[in-house]
Amino acid sequence: MTKSNILTDTFGRKHNYLRISLTERCNLRCTYCMPADGITLSPKAHIMTYEEIYTIAKDFVDHGVTKIRLTGGEPLIRKDAGQIIEKLASLPVQLTLTTNGVIVDTFIDLFKKCGIKTLNVSLDSLDATKNKEITRRNYFDKVYQNILLLVREGFHVKVNCVLMKGFNDNEIIDFINLSKNLPLHVRFIEFMPFDGNQWNMDKLVSLQEILSEVNSQFEETEIIKLEDAPNDTTKSYQIQGYQGTFAIISSVTNPFCDGCNRIRLTANGQIKNCLFSSKESDLLTPLREGKSISPIIQKTIQSKFKIRSGMDTLDKFKKTDGHNNRSMITIGG
Ligand code: SAM
Ligand code: SF4
Numbered sequence: 001m002t003k004s005n006i007l008t009d010t011f012g013r014k015h016n017y018l019r020i021s022l023t024e025r026c027n028l029r030c031t032y033c034m035p036a037d038g039i040t041l042s043p044k045a046h047i048m049t050y051e052e053i054y055t056i057a058k059d060f061v062d063h064g065v066t067k068i069r070l071t072g073g074e075p076l077i078r079k080d081a082g083q084i085i086e087k088l089a090s091l092p093v094q095l096t097l098t099t100n101g102v103i104v105d106t107f108i109d110l111f112k113k114c115g116i117k118t119l120n121v122s123l124d125s126l127d128a129t130k131n132k133e134i135t136r137r138n139y140f141d142k143v144y145q146n147i148l149l150l151v152r153e154g155f156h157v158k159v160n161c162v163l164m165k166g167f168n169d170n171e172i173i174d175f176i177n178l179s180k181n182l183p184l185h186v187r188f189i190e191f192m193p194f195d196g197n198q199w200n201m202d203k204l205v206s207l208q209e210i211l212s213e214v215n216s217q218f219e220e221t222e223i224i225k226l227e228d229a230p231n232d233t234t235k236s237y238q239i240q241g242y243q244g245t246f247a248i249i250s251s252v253t254n255p256f257c258d259g260c261n262r263i264r265l266t267a268n269g270q271i272k273n274c275l276f277s278s279k280e281s282d283l284l285t286p287l288r289e290g291k292s293i294s295p296i297i298q299k300t301i302q303s304k305f306k307i308r309s310g311m312d313t314l315d316k317f318k319k320t321d322g323h324n325n326r327s328m329i330t331i332g333g
């Protein structure tokens with residue numbers, strides 16, 4: 001088994017990007033992520049410890065992973081989040097996080113010390129009342145101020161916004177205008193189906209609809225298409241003269257599976273070869289039994305489908321309604 005082979009799938013895609021969920025818990029309750037009646041949390045004993053996270057991450061890095069993203073749940077509410085970040089920063093990887101931004105201000109010094117330069121922060125509405133409705137918590141001001149703080153502190157900040165029809169699709173231009181005087185990178189994410197999130201196609205705001213809205217508000221010559229890197233999940237744009245950019249993540253209407261380089265590790269130590277796969281492979285049990293986890297990683301990568309876990313058409317995708325997949329909060333977005 002050579003170093004790079006085990007992370008290369010049957011379609012030649014090299015998986016050098018590991019997303020680790022640190023916790024299934026969260027201080028927000030976003031309706032599209034957390035089911036209304038909550039989730040059954042894994043017993044604490046089934047959640048990876050700090051040492052186990054490092055050991056598994058190191059195995060991936062030894063096989064060729066060069067980028068690690070910490071996510072959740074809300075990664076920063078885990079008690080030993082700081083310790084985990086410091087330990088993972090000792091690996092030769094680009095380390096980054098996706099956070100809801102509520103307590104991110106308390107981590108700024110640590111991020112700088114650990115060489116973290118970019119962060120994704122989720123914010124779905126610029127209206128405090130709507131924000132409360134979607135997150136079922138009242139932290140809009142805090143998150144908004146924290147985004148501005150991160151920018152002032154020199155971080156490359158991407159703002160993740162899940163668009164939902166009739167809820168926040170009238171804010172597309174307001175979000176883009178945030179990038180006028182701030183070097184912010186807004187990313188509109190198509191609403192995706194997961195267990196218990198009431199997804200249906202009518203709520204989805206598609207790539208095409210987002211672009212039509214942009215085209216109706218700006219002159220064609222003002223909308224600059226930026227080049228996307230081979231593994232990018234986004235289609236990126238900039239309005240002429242704006243400091244920041246905006247992008248669209250079209251996992252539903254226009255999947256980007258050809259360049260997929262991601263593998264996901266859930267907080268309870270399972271790996272998923274695709275966000276939309278209902279299958280998981282347990283790494284934690286064999287690790288605790290002292291067995292090698294590399295053969296399981298290899299098998300999981302080898303069994304990856306070409307497109308969206310086999311849902312290669314929009315029709316097949318629509319039919320699942322997310323019921324074959326656990327909720328996003330427990331996978332790690
Ligand atoms: N708590 C952190 C946060 O909110 O950024 C990290 C975890 S969250 C699950 C990661 C990302 O997944 C967020 O940007 C969130 O908006 C996105 N997400 C969650 N559920 C989604 C869904 N149903 N469709 C599209 N994106 C979703
Ligand atoms: Fe929490 Fe993030 Fe899910 Fe919102 S999207 S409930 S902040 S994990």
